[in-house]
Amino acid sequence: MKQFVLIGAAGYVAPRHMKAIKDTSNTIVAAIDKSDSVGIIDSYFPQADFFTEFERFDRHIEKLKRQSGSKIDYVSICSPNYLHDAHIRFALRIGADAICEKPLVLNPWNVDALASIETETGKKIYNILQLRLHPDIIKLKQKIENQNEDKKYDIDLTYIASRGRWYLFSWKGDISRSGGIASNIGIHFFDMLIWIFGPVRNVQVHISEPTRTAGFLELKNARVRWFLSINQQDLPAESLDKKEKTYRSMVVENEEINFSNSFKDLHTQSYENILNGKGFGLDYARDSIETVYSIRNAVPVGVKGDYHPLLMQLK
Numbered sequence: 001m002k003q004f005v006l007i008g009a010a011g012y013v014a015p016r017h018m019k020a021i022k023d024t025s026n027t028i029v030a031a032i033d034k035s036d037s038v039g040i041i042d043s044y045f046p047q048a049d050f051f052t053e054f055e056r057f058d059r060h061i062e063k064l065k066r067q068s069g070s071k072i073d074y075v076s077i078c079s080p081n082y083l084h085d086a087h088i089r090f091a092l093r094i095g096a097d098a099i100c101e102k103p104l105v106l107n108p109w110n111v112d113a114l115a116s117i118e119t120e121t122g123k124k125i126y127n128i129l130q131l132r133l134h135p136d137i138i139k140l141k142q143k144i145e146n147q148n149e150d151k152k153y154d155i156d157l158t159y160i161a162s163r164g165r166w167y168l169f170s171w172k173g174d175i176s177r178s179g180g181i182a183s184n185i186g187i188h189f190f191d192m193l194i195w196i197f198g199p200v201r202n203v204q205v206h207i208s209e210p211t212r213t214a215g216f217l218e219l220k221n222a223r224v225r226w227f228l229s230i231n232q233q234d235l236p237a238e239s240l241d242k243k244e245k246t247y248r249s250m251v252v253e254n255e256e257i258n259f260s261n262s263f264k265d266l267h268t269q270s271y272e273n274i275l276n277g278k279g280f281g282l283d284y285a286r287d288s289i290e291t292v293y294s295i296r297n298a299v300p301v302g303v304k305g306d307y308h309p310l311l312m313q314l315k
Contacts, residue, residue: 002026002275003071005061005096007087008078009050010035013101017076018044020271029070032057061094072096074274081184082177085110092121099126099274103187104285106179108293111286118282126279130266131192133273140257141196144221153197155224156308158249160239161185162232168210175296181213182295186228190217191288197222200291205298206307207314214308215295227308234310 004021008014010033018041021028028045031038034052041048051057064070075091077084077100085105091098104127105111114125131137144153163172171177178184194200198220205215212229227234232245239247250257273279303311 002073004028004074004076005072006031006048006076006078007033007090008080009033009038009041011078014078015040015044016267017078017099017101017271020268021045021076023268024271024275026275028076029064029072030057030060058090065094074099077101080171080177081106081179082171085114088114088125089117092117092123092125095121095123097124097126097274099128099271099279101128102191102285103179103183103289103292104282105289106183106293108286108290111282111289115282124279125282126274127281127285128267128270129188129191129280129284130270131188132195132280133266133269136257137192137196140252144196149221151221153222153252155193155197155222155253156249156251157189157193157224157226158247158308158310159185159189159227160229160231160234160247162235162245163230167230173210179292180208180296181211181228181230183292185230186213186226187288187292189226189228190291191285193217193219193222193224194287194291197224199287200294203291203294203298204305205295205300206303206305206311208298208300213295214311215298215300216306217291223306225306225308227310 004026006014006017006028009031018028022044028048030049030051031041032051032054036052038050041050049060051060061072064072072094073096075096075098077087077098079087081103084100088098088100105114118125167173172184200217200219202218203215205213207214211231212234214227217224217226235247303314
């Protein structure tokens with residue numbers, strides 16, 4: 001049984017990590033969040049020690065190491081995006097491997113710095129890139145690999161994850177802390193596209209607003225028109241009729257690739273791979289981090305050129 005600590009226990013994604021740790025027959029010995037609304041822990045690890053102050057949490061972990069010889073094997077990181085870098089460093093400093101939600105970090109140069117710390121400590125940093133484990137995405141990658149390697153595929157990617165007004169007042173609505181919508185809700189889609197269709201050749205942003213962003217991405221083997229939104233008004237009529245809050249769509253050469261299902265257990269599968277030494281390390285995260293950094297710093301050109309069809313309604 002491996003011993004975990006969890007940073008960011010009150011967040012949206014934390015229960016998926018708790019479930020994955022329990023499903024792999026391991027345990028959380030301590031957790032921290034500045035919010036104490038963490039009753040969800042009772043469903044998984046009610047005996048875990050809990051802290052709201054990082055200083056006391058840090059001291060507790062140090063005491064575990066020194067007084068009882070209790071080794072922390074992994075630190076699972078579900079904290080706000082801008083804190084990932086610091087919390088990864090904490091994990092490696094206490095002699096544990098880090099398992100971090102995406103985006104791993106906000107800036108490309110942070111990856112280089114963390115690579116140096118990996119070398120110094122001999123510990124590993126893993127990123128959760130669950131779409132690489134999705135069966136339909138794996139099938140698509142295999143299909144593309146078996147076809148003409150020089151072909152350029154035309155793709156429309158749409159992801160609308162409607163959020164309430166709270167979003168813009170939280171750290172997620174602050175681009176300096178979240179990295180913006182492309183980093184916060186889009187990075188795993190960009191990682192998936194790069195994994196399948198090759199490295200980025202060109203990045204263009206058409207619009208960049210607090211609740212939506214869209215642009216064009218040229219990859220080695222694809223031309224991608226992408227649209228990301230947290231605005232419920234952008235949901236298609238069929239989703240609104242079904243009272244669905246989330247819409248995912250990827251159309252490749254006029255063929256819809258449905259990957260809305262099979263999402264629930266991908267974190268558990270991610271943990272299984274990590275525990276078996278097959279997780280996605282720093283080098284896997286680099287390309288998508290560079291891509292969303294370019295998107296965040298691009299000057300929007302407006303609704304012109306090769307833009308996503310949903311932008312027609314914004315013209």
